[in-house]
Amino acid sequence: MTLRIAITPGEPAGIGPDLLLKLIQHDWPAQLIAIADAKLLQQRAEQLGLNINLIPFDESAAPAIAPAGSIYIHQVDLGADVELGVLNDANGQYVLDTLRIASEKNMDGTFDAVVTGPVHKGIINQAGISFSGHTEYFAQQSNTADVVMMLATEGLRVALVTTHIPLAYVSRAITAERLTKVAGILNHDLQTKFGIEKPRILVCGLNPHAGEDGHLGREEIDTITPTIEQLNTDGMNLIGPLPADTLFQDKYLSQADAVLAMYHDQGLPVLKYKGFGKSVNITLGLPFIRTSVDHGTALDLAGTGDAEVGSFELAIREAIKLAHEKAQNQ
Ligand SMILES: NC(=O)C1=CN([C@@H]2O[C@H](COP(=O)(O)OP(=O)(O)OC[C@H]3O[C@@H](n4cnc5c(N)ncnc54)[C@H](O)[C@@H]3O)[C@@H](O)[C@H]2O)C=CC1
Numbered sequence: 001m002t003l004r005i006a007i008t009p010g011e012p013a014g015i016g017p018d019l020l021l022k023l024i025q026h027d028w029p030a031q032l033i034a035i036a037d038a039k040l041l042q043q044r045a046e047q048l049g050l051n052i053n054l055i056p057f058d059e060s061a062a063p064a065i066a067p068a069g070s071i072y073i074h075q076v077d078l079g080a081d082v083e084l085g086v087l088n089d090a091n092g093q094y095v096l097d098t099l100r101i102a103s104e105k106n107m108d109g110t111f112d113a114v115v116t117g118p119v120h121k122g123i124i125n126q127a128g129i130s131f132s133g134h135t136e137y138f139a140q141q142s143n144t145a146d147v148v149m150m151l152a153t154e155g156l157r158v159a160l161v162t163t164h165i166p167l168a169y170v171s172r173a174i175t176a177e178r179l180t181k182v183a184g185i186l187n188h189d190l191q192t193k194f195g196i197e198k199p200r201i202l203v204c205g206l207n208p209h210a211g212e213d214g215h216l217g218r219e220e221i222d223t224i225t226p227t228i229e230q231l232n233t234d235g236m237n238l239i240g241p242l243p244a245d246t247l248f249q250d251k252y253l254s255q256a257d258a259v260l261a262m263y264h265d266q267g268l269p270v271l272k273y274k275g276f277g278k279s280v281n282i283t284l285g286l287p288f289i290r291t292s293v294d295h296g297t298a299l300d301l302a303g304t305g306d307a308e309v310g311s312f313e314l315a316i317r318e319a320i321k322l323a324h325e326k327a328q329n330q
Pocket residue numbers: 010015116117118119120121122134292293294295296297298299300301306307308309
């Protein structure tokens with residue numbers, strides 16, 4: 001079976017288009033479809049000195065794999081010409097259109113997965129569109145109340161209870177309801193997508209030293225511990241809350257399948273220190289498969305040829321793997 005994998009290169013002034021064009025220089029075991037402006041990809045290919053062939057995507061035709069150097073394209077028009085490394089809010093709607101099409105065409109079964117390149121959240125908001133990240137956008141587009149951001153590298157998976165919210169809002173966002181939903185989605189997807197029968201999940205505390213018995217914060221006592229106890233009674237294997245500053249050591253990690261961190265910058269700096277450029281971002285709990293890169297738009301590197309393809313390559317491979325498994329299980 002030939003899978004169809006949609007790819008949104010993301011912010012047009014960033015490195016997303018560069019990475020995609022580099023990656024299609026070799027063969028892929030799936031039909032890759034860029035949802036992007038052909039003019040942008042042609043121009044970037046010239047800037048990088050790459051020869052490419054863009055094949056108009058016809059969704060009524062049978063899925064077919066493009067030869068190396070080629071990629072299928074679903075045309076979306078840019079709002080304005082692109083200057084390398086320079087953000088332009090006139091292209092905010094373009095970026096969002098690529099994500100909307102990817103979402104709709106995953107929901108209707110045209111595509112088997114979507115892989116997203118990096119977007120710049122700030123410029124999309126500057127264009128007048130409220131946007132906090134792909135994770136939240138795809139959840140909203142697919143009417144999914146709760147999804148989970150998980151990044152994975154060799155030897156470490158980190159999932160987040162809260163994602164793109166200001167640090168000042170984190171405490172009130174950590175409710176028994178949210179924790180229960182996130183732990184449930186993580187547990188379920190580790191079982192179904194990663195074949196782990198009874199996932200062992202290390203749960204971080206929120207406060208320094210996991211609250212130090214309530215002397216440094218009460219979220220552990222009031223919310224996190226009782227929720228963990230309830231979920232374990234219900235059959236999960238959650239360990240914690242553990243102090244986040246000492247949890248990330250082999251002694252604990254070697255006994256676990258994933259870490260559940262309370263907020264973005266509690267879990268992701270550790271993961272990126274271990275595997276920046278070798279990690280993949282996977283949205284759990286969505287009705288379709290979505291993977292992404294572990295890095296941002298790197299405006300400083302656009303068009304230079306110096307951007308590393310590692311994470312984007314892993315994201316495509318992981319999407320293909322997950323889509324194959326999903327197809328086999330249907
Ligand atoms: N999946 C996504 O859409 C993501 C988007 N972002 C967005 O990206 C924008 C820029 O964020 P920053 O914090 O500056 O992070 P960044 O990842 O764009 O850049 C951080 C540093 O890493 C380098 N770098 C990043 N990717 C690289 C690659 N593939 N090869 C070599 N070097 C690389 C950059 O040159 C820079 O020095 C923000 O608007 C942020 O929200 C950030 C992370 C993920």
